[in-house]
Amino acid sequence: MVVRLTEDKVRTEADAVLGLSALDGKDGARSGTGQITTFNQLGFQGVQDKPDGWYLPSNRNDVALVLEAKASTIPLGRPQAEELLKNIRIVNEQYHKTVGLLYNGDDLRVFKNLEEVEAPAALQAVGYYLGLFNENGIDKDHIYELTARINNCLHFEFGIKNLYHRMIFTACALVAKRYDAHFVADGKVDYSEFHQVILSTINKEMLRDKRQNFKLNLLGDVFAEIKMNLNVNSEDEKEQAHVRELIKQFIEWVTEISDCINSDAWRGEDVMGIFFNEFNRYKTKSEAGQVFTPEHITDFMYRILEVNKDDRILDATCGSGGFLVKAMANMIREAGGVRTEKAREIKDGQLFGIEYDREIYALACANMLIHKDGKTNLEQMDTREETACAWIRRIAGGVWEKDEAGRYVYRSGGVTKVMMNPPYENKYGCMTIVENVMDNVPPNTLCGFILPDKKLEKTGKAQKQRILKHHRLLKVIKLPEDLFFGIGVTTSIFVFKAGVPQNDEEFFTCWMKDDGLVTVKNKGRHDVHGRWPEIEDTWVNTVKKQSGDSTCKWESPKKHLSYQMPVKPFEITEEDFRRTAMDYLMFQQGIDAKEFDESVLAGVYAGEVSDDGENVTISIPKDDKR
Template structure:
């Protein structure tokens, strides 16, 4: 990038030059060489910085080179040192910029590895660099998670039903965010707390409730099915008798806690803040979902892994046709918003993020409580439209077609009632299967339906002389669906391979949904619209991963908890990188991965194909495997306890 473009982009009016050619001399600024040496305590090697900007208490130093090297960092570091001596107390950002390409390196306060800003890859307006020092909010993951537990305890003492706490907290958080924005507060401190408490002191309990409702109504303007969403909010949360019994002091205590112990430690405008918001909502679901063993809230680290498997980025439209509380959609949106910042200026990022929020995230949910949670969850993350459809995915073909997804992420019901499944998928079912209480396909019928919708979309594309679209799908299904001993399961597995490619199957850790559902799950990855058997008759091998150890451990009242090494590093992060590397490189590793050609009649699990190193087996692990298998047989009704 040439010098003139750099100056104009950052802001010419903020450039401070005190010698010819637009440079800045520290000798001139100090009043002479002797004065500079005296102030610095030594004779400097470099005294002329290429471009210097100043905005209030911020100084931005830019040194341009044709192609900068490590040696140039030492030169820039000396300029920062001189700045601190001559302009004590100024906030400093230092930049190296190539003139023969757009590559830059940016440091905050010091020029060393610890202060390098890895995400700063493009030259931006000076106001962007001012925001780097904005401490109005701070992200503190540990405090948020600890305070989430304390908040749940408070709601328990105030007798708010467990099943309603998650959405109750979510809607109140939205109410607080709106009030803070209206105050124009740049930071959350005791003054903000005092101001809001004063407002609430003049309101009745019913007026506070009405304020929450009004906030949600405004946020949902232009949203799909706004009336239904408000109605559910009223019925499920605000009209609850225990919520109505809360006294004003109770309300103020709850709102104060959310404000000062949760929202205060989340900068929702940052990628990390979005991630913490997600953890907060998921943590609350953990506390409130223990009673329903049929609920399967997908763990955050698994949604992260699946998003990375299928390559979620700012250019992709994502659909979850059985979205539950919206965990996949939120994870996808967080990833897309983070990608919007990559290599873009603030102004460019804002436009991209608006597009992502309004046009890239789509969900469908039939269960009312989960639908309300998904809507609230998306709004908390700043979703601009909340494209969540209420109803059965089987009735939403037009919605799916109009969304035109690039990626499908799903965790469909494993035991859906057959009466809710369209007749076209039950033509070969027995009378008992049709009238039964559980889906004999173990959730496979949902992915077959999505596959059929994509197939119809591709037929229309071909009619219009457009190329077929390949859609990536990552789906969580019970291990029973992969083993495929049932007739209905084998039928759908065979049908799926006629139109789609099975790219991979990952056996996931036991009790992955603990403390909710108890099902053992696997993750299947398909490319929809690309037949498994190629036109020349050949078949690519499918990758299988035995991904049973994710570094998490069960902990009472908290579910499965992330573990850290002695240095405080996440074990999961290292494991996830290894999982992805093995998949992308298609590595066959004894006891972990395998490659195999498969058909619909085969087992779709790594255990059927991988080589095992029997030398590492112990009597204890053998007994545990037997116990697990026996437990599975009892659960499936193939063996009965006596």
């Protein structure tokens, strides 16, 4: 049954969602809905027009909002839009940034000043619309500068030598700041106070989540375990003054980073990836080998798997959470922004991660906590083990039941996309992880894995046959050979469809030779020339169409399970032919080619050289035995 809403009911419904009446008087704002309030009464002298809803902040540099409501039987055409635009012009007399909403209970049109913009079809809370004017991304270069200062301070001043401990120390401070920890950068805070503020904030804000997932208290535990060489409890006043100054600087730097990543300008930039690139400068041998997926590749994987805001994402070797954070950011942007109801759904129930290493798991928790999301869907487990497989089936994998043979059979729900960069070494069970994931997600789930180029081909025969019996390799995209600079491994993205046998079907392959990035000292590889967006669009289109580049080709799984580098065509020059013919003639006459070359060279050195202007002549004495 279709419910017809009057204009009054539409206005009331809009107020309930937008929250305009509740904001009246907050921070000096005038906000509300109604039928009889004129613009004149709202401070626009002499204007008798009546808006249906309004939000007018005390600071006229902030964003204002005006609502035009219509009965649900009235279409939102040009005449109705003109009414709204008239009101926007009125508000623009005092506010340079105004959002206009035209709403009839079913349909919605949104305007930024006088320009219509795309927005979620469903009406959102007012905060979402006030954020539409925040368009700039965060300043990654500035975050790198701040991170470098923090790294040097923690490494040289505090004496925290462990790479992951420096990352965890900084990440926990960011988490505390995100949850409104009272940091005072006045040079009077000693280390014990600073340490306690972080721990108490984490414990307080995570109390509810610990009931759901008790493992999250690991973050606080790891932070409390961090060791440093600096004597932060010294009784010497000069040393204490030095510690207080260090803490003051650290708080200032962390606050700046926090302001960047917690703003509406955040677009999913992987802050943990930035930390890793910078903190990696002082790594020890025992810390070598950990590979963090470059941010532009996480975004590329998201696009080639055609992830959308309704997908449920799994990364069963999530590391610091780079894939999950990028997926969350892109999905939320598609949903209309961080203030939408859909954004909450994405954070609460569409992101799933597993990490085995205790300290890296703590980093993943911190990374998700920094953005107030997804933390309860992270587990510290070993994806090689049945416990993790059961979790994937139960929590992330939907409804599974055992059949008569005792095999788990998928019924409904669950993960829809997998994005992973598992550890490559055999000792970590790389292909066991890959197989376990595909065996326990629903059939037809698209799974993207970053693996060494020949990893699948070098897998044991029995396991390889087992994987292809139950899952289909669709695509292999070879990545630039210098992607993981300094690691010494070349990689490809392997895209599978889980639960569908290969049946000897060919798979598509291509080679992205260049991503446009260059290596910047102490900062890793960066798109300093701005080439990546165009390159990414080209390759996303190539992978989607499965054509469009000279490297594109199809391979039979009977012959290969990787991208095959092109074989250079056979060529022979005239010089090569003459040399080969001479070698053959000398062979027929029993002359050793190597000895002959040495003899001729020695004769040249012993001979006389003359130049008559046209020719250069080398004369070797007749009695020379060579």
